Structure formats: structure tokens, C-alpha cells
Amino acid sequence: MNAKAWTNAVAATGCAVLFFLLMTATRLVTARVTSGFGHAPQDDADVRLVAMAYFAPAMLFFAAAAYAQRQRWRAREVLHALAWGWALMPLVLFAGALGLAMVFG
Numbered sequence: 001m002n003a004k005a006w007t008n009a010v011a012a013t014g015c016a017v018l019f020f021l022l023m024t025a026t027r028l029v030t031a032r033v034t035s036g037f038g039h040a041p042q043d044d045a046d047v048r049l050v051a052m053a054y055f056a057p058a059m060l061f062f063a064a065a066a067y068a069q070r071q072r073w074r075a076r077e078v079l080h081a082l083a084w085g086w087a088l089m090p091l092v093l094f095a096g097a098l099g100l101a102m103v104f105g
Helices: 003-037 045-071 076-104
Strands: none
Touching: 003 045, 003 076, 045 076
């Protein structure tokens, strides 16, 4: 297995771990708060949204890219670029927002 396949496999594993940690943490926090207040607050909805909308697709993109690299598919470079583009998207958006904030203060 080449370096890109290993990198994609490690990134997929990392995204999977973060996904399951976020989902478990929100479930535990919701159970704890529910026992104290008697109703479920909506505070964990944003964390679950991040887990479902960002880490789940990232995990699938990296797993597909690793498999494509391993099997030497033609689209392996496209899948590799798509996976890393998805992973770096929040950083690019944050840098853009920070740049706008610095320009327009």
C-alpha cells in the first residue's frame, strides 16, 4: 500500500473516531441534563450536526479514497483531492471569514 492510501486510511480512522466520540458525548450530556431538568434541551443539536454533516462524509470520502488508492482506480487522485478538499474546507472558510473581518473590521 502506498503512502497516499495509508494517509487516507489514517484520516478515515481519525474521522470515524471523532464522529463516534461526538455522538457518544452528546448522548451522555443529553442524558445527564435530562435527568436534572426533566426534558431534553436542544444544546446538543449543533454538535450532532457537525458530527453528521462534516465527520460522517469525511470518513466516507477518506475511506473511498484509501480503497481507490489501494485498488489503483483511475479516479484515485480525484477521490484523494475530494477527501482532502472536504477536510480542509472549514479552515478555508474560517480563513476567508477572518480575512473579511480584518478588512471590514
